[in-house]
Amino acid sequence: MTEYFEVHERDGAARLGELRLSDPVTTPALADPFLADAGSLWAAERTVPDGDEGALTVLPHRAFPAGTRDEVRESFAVDHPAVEFPSAAVVDSETPRDVGADAYVLADASGFVGHGEAFKEAIVAAKDALPADTALVLSGVATPRNVALLAYAGVDLVDATLARTKGTQGMYCTADAEHFLEDLEELPCACPACAKPRDEFTREDCADHNVNALRAELRRVRERIRAGRLRDYIEGQTRHEQWLTAAFREFDDQWGYLEERTPLMRDAEVTAATSETLDRVEIRRFADRVTSRYQNRFTDQPLVLVPCSATKPYSDSQSHGQFHDAIQWRGHTVSMTSPIGVVPQELETTYPAQHYDAVVTGDWSEDEIGFVSEVLRRYLERNDYSRVIAHVPEDGYREICERVEANPAIDVPFEYTCVGHPTSDESLGELNAALQGEPAYSKREREHNTVRALADYLLGDGAGDDLFGGPGEADIRTTGRYPKLQVWGDDPDAGREGEPGEQLATMVPQYGTLSFTIDGARRWVESDAPTKRVEIDPFVPHGSVLAPGVVDADDDIRVGDEVVIEGPKAFAVGRAEMSGPEMVSSTRGVASEVRHVDET
Numbered sequence: 001m002t003e004y005f006e007v008h009e010r011d012g013a014a015r016l017g018e019l020r021l022s023d024p025v026t027t028p029a030l031a032d033p034f035l036a037d038a039g040s041l042w043a044a045e046r047t048v049p050d051g052d053e054g055a056l057t058v059l060p061h062r063a064f065p066a067g068t069r070d071e072v073r074e075s076f077a078v079d080h081p082a083v084e085f086p087s088a089a090v091v092d093s094e095t096p097r098d099v100g101a102d103a104y105v106l107a108d109a110s111g112f113v114g115h116g117e118a119f120k121e122a123i124v125a126a127k128d129a130l131p132a133d134t135a136l137v138l139s140g141v142a143t144p145r146n147v148a149l150l151a152y153a154g155v156d157l158v159d160a161t162l163a164r165t166k167g168t169q170g171m172y173c174t175a176d177a178e179h180f181l182e183d184l185e186e187l188p189c190a191c192p193a194c195a196k197p198r199d200e201f202t203r204e205d206c207a208d209h210n211v212n213a214l215r216a217e218l219r220r221v222r223e224r225i226r227a228g229r230l231r232d233y234i235e236g237q238t239r240h241e242q243w244l245t246a247a248f249r250e251f252d253d254q255w256g257y258l259e260e261r262t263p264l265m266r267d268a269e270v271t272a273a274t275s276e277t278l279d280r281v282e283i284r285r286f287a288d289r290v291t292s293r294y295q296n297r298f299t300d301q302p303l304v305l306v307p308c309s310a311t312k313p314y315s316d317s318q319s320h321g322q323f324h325d326a327i328q329w330r331g332h333t334v335s336m337t338s339p340i341g342v343v344p345q346e347l348e349t350t351y352p353a354q355h356y357d358a359v360v361t362g363d364w365s366e367d368e369i370g371f372v373s374e375v376l377r378r379y380l381e382r383n384d385y386s387r388v389i390a391h392v393p394e395d396g397y398r399e400i401c402e403r404v405e406a407n408p409a410i411d412v413p414f415e416y417t418c419v420g421h422p423t424s425d426e427s428l429g430e431l432n433a434a435l436q437g438e439p440a441y442s443k444r445e446r447e448h449n450t451v452r453a454l455a456d457y458l459l460g461d462g463a464g465d466d467l468f469g470g471p472g473e474a475d476i477r478t479t480g481r482y483p484k485l486q487v488w489g490d491d492p493d494a495g496r497e498g499e500p501g502e503q504l505a506t507m508v509p510q511y512g513t514l515s516f517t518i519d520g521a522r523r524w525v526e527s528d529a530p531t532k533r534v535e536i537d538p539f540v541p542h543g544s545v546l547a548p549g550v551v552d553a554d555d556d557i558r559v560g561d562e563v564v565i566e567g568p569k570a571f572a573v574g575r576a577e578m579s580g581p582e583m584v585s586s587t588r589g590v591a592s593e594v595r596h597v598d599e600t
Contacts, residue, residue: 004056004086004102005135005156006588010559011225012281013127013154013251013261019102019135021086022054027135028151028218028225030211031056032159035088041078051085056103056157059083061090066111070095088137093122096129103135103157113141113150116246123153124257132578133547133586144175144213148237149244151221152230153251154261158218160211167207175217176240181206189213228268235274252279259285260579264458264560265351265511272339272358275367280339282352287341287371291378293456294344295464296385297449297471298332300439303385304431305376305401307392307422308337312354313483315345322423323391326431329446330438331389334379336397338368341375346446346453349483350512364396373403380410388414391431393422445471447478451487451507454514458562460530467504467529477501483509489519514562518596521564521573532557532576534583534592536567541594547578547586554580563592572597 009016019025021034036055039046046060062076073095080089080099088103093112096104106126112118126136135156142150142158143166150158166173170181174188187194187201193208194201224230238244251258262281270282277283296303304327309317314335315324327333335343343353380388390401398416405414417430449471452464459467468487469475477488489501504520507513516524525531535552536545545565557563557580565572574594576583583591 002102002131002134002587004053005133007133007586008589009225010261010263011228011230012152012258014151014221014225014230015154015156016222016225017135017156019056019086019157021056022052026222027156028147028221029157030160030215030218031137031139031157035157035159048081048083051083051087053085056086056088057083058088058090058105059101061105061107063090063107064092064094066092066094066108068092068094088135091126091130093125096126098129098131101134103137104130105137105139109138109141113138113146114243116243116248116250119153119243119247120250120254123155124254127154127257131585131587132582133588142214143178144173144210144217145178145237145240146244147214147217148175148221148224148230148234149247151218151225152234153247158214160214163210163214164207167210168203170203170206171210172206173210173213175213175220175237191216228263228266229271231280232271232273235276248276249279252276255281255284260558260581262558264558265513266560267510268355270339270352270356272356275365277339278367278371283339283341286350286352287375289457290342290344290347291375291382293461293463294347294379294383294453295456295462296332296344296383297452298441298445299384299471301330301332301441302387302389302435302438303380303383304331304333304435305336305342305388305390305392305397306333307397308335308343310357310360312356313348314343314354315348319423322428323431326428327435329440329442330435332385336372336376336392336400338364338372338396341372342379344453346450347457347512349509350454350457354512364399369396369400369403373400376400376404377407377410380404380412385412388412389417389431389434390414391417391422391427393418393420444478447482447485448474448476450482451476451478451485451505451514454507454512455529458513459524459532463527463529466527467524476504480507483507483512487514487520489523511560513560515575515595516562516573518571518573518598521596522571525564525566532561532563532580534563534565534576534580536565536570538568540570540599541565541572541597544577544590544594545572545574545592547583547589547591550583550591553583553591556580557583565592565594565597569600570597571600 004020007015007017017027037058038049038060041062051057087101089099089101090105090107092108112122137157139159140161172179172181191212193205238248311317314320333345419426455464475490480486485507487505502519505514505516537549561576563576572594574592576592577590
């Protein structure tokens with residue numbers, strides 16, 4: 001149980017934490033100023049130090065190098081005493097274990113930092129074995145060039161040992177390179193150590209500069225975490241060294257590790273600037289949910305595929321306004337886009353569909369074409385349409401449609417209505433003509449299908465019908481103007497005078513999600529829709545639920561998820577601030593904010 005470390009913000013596996021010393025430290029950070037080492041038991045017997053709240057004390061330890069046999073580790077294992085001061089325990093990546101410390105130092109870091117796959121395996125193993133609300137420390141491996149990746153992987157504390165050593169050896173370090181000091185005609189830095197003529201700059205100064213550069217890079221990383229933009233930085237930063245690129249890709253392949261730790265939604269824009277964007281959790285999660293949870297309910301209309309727009313949400317753009325004027329609700333509009341794939345009109349505000357910005361050149365890479373083709377194929381295999389009207393231009397879009405049309409698993413005819421530019425008069429005329437005779441769906445049908453689709457996306461396959469009734473069986477009413485819809489139960493006797501029943505939920509246009517009321521939460525738990533539950537101790541939460549009060553939580557809860565909070569004295573609904581596994585294993589921090597609560 002940690003008393004001195006708490007996570008405040010999360011950006012994937014990276015965390016912004018607080019080490020609660022007498023002078024609090026925001027992590028990720030350099031540990032040198034406050035780290036006190038009680039010493040190695042290999043050299044001599046050590047007594048447990050008194051410790052104090054001004055330092056993080058590394059308890060007496062035996063470090064094992066990489067490759068040490070298990071029987072040796074077991075024979076010389078250290079029993080860590082329970083202490084009442086900020087403490088760190090030395091463990092290794094082969095056998096990490098929880099001993100009740102506030103931080104854990106991986107002793108064999110030098111054996112895996114520098115090798116992409118080994119680094120990924122070591123960090124994932126440590127994170128799986130150690131409590132979520134403890135700090136992970138790597139010593140002797142951090143440089144200005146690699147520390148952003150260390151933080152991205154989940155490392156909270158580093159030291160300046162390697163950076164300083166490189167300086168004394170005449171290696172000048174920056175965030176993107178390492179230079180032999182003798183090769184530099186001028187110093188590419190303006191830190192205090194570099195504020196002297198080049199011919200007076202010594203190796204001691206170089207060591208000081210390297211530490212300054214490491215400290216500056218950590219500041220940059222912390223700001224990126226605060227903004228939810230560390231991934232954008234990492235996509236460029238890891239290209240400066242081969243092993244960083246390899247490790248970055250290894251973590252992208254470790255879907256479970258990153259997905260569990262990545263918020264469902266956030267304010268930060270997703271910048272689609274590299275091919276690695278296609279591997280981002282937010283992108284893959286959206287594509288997976290659209291092709292495994294979303295259900296098309298506009299069964300009487302054909303599918304109309306249109307290109308995306310720079311303006312988000314798409315319906316606010318001039319081009320999509322022109323598409324709408326031609327379609328007139330006679331077809332189900334789905335936008336095609338890289339890097340997301342396909343976006344049904346009901347999900348156009350759902351994160352990250354209105355929160356990304358892509359580099360537009362007019363040319364599609366093979367990776368983009370392959371990804372969007374696969375998403376469209378899976379979408380059409382899941383959803384039934386009488387035909388597909390592809391109102392898309394030649395470059396990229398048309399090739400994707402033709403690939404999918406040619407797939408033997410797709411048994412639906414394609415029609416192409418774009419002549420030159422999609423918004424040309426001739427193209428729009430062809431689109432209008434292709435929809436002649438098709439029935440138009442009503443505003444009520446569109447609004448009901450939108451809230452059902454959001455429930456599918458957020459809660460699981462079939463959740464929309466379970467919660468709100470299927471097409472033709474709706475037991476809800478919607479009020480308000482899209483995208484600020486309110487959902488009400490269709491029971492006039494249940495609401496206040498003039499209202500259509502009890503309010504169940506509100507659509508949140510900022511993220512394209514649903515925010516449930518108490519009545520909505522009760523309907524949710526009574527339905528067959530998958531429920532995200534947090535079980536708490538016998539108390540009535542107000543404002544938030546702290547992790548120590550959580551008894552149990554569903555494993556599939558992610559930061560940003562809508563959750564039902566239940567305990568012997570309360571029934572509440574709110575939004576998760578931790579993943580389900582983190583709620584259960586943490587002893588500090590806010591597990592969930594609470595929006596509405598009833599005493600029971």
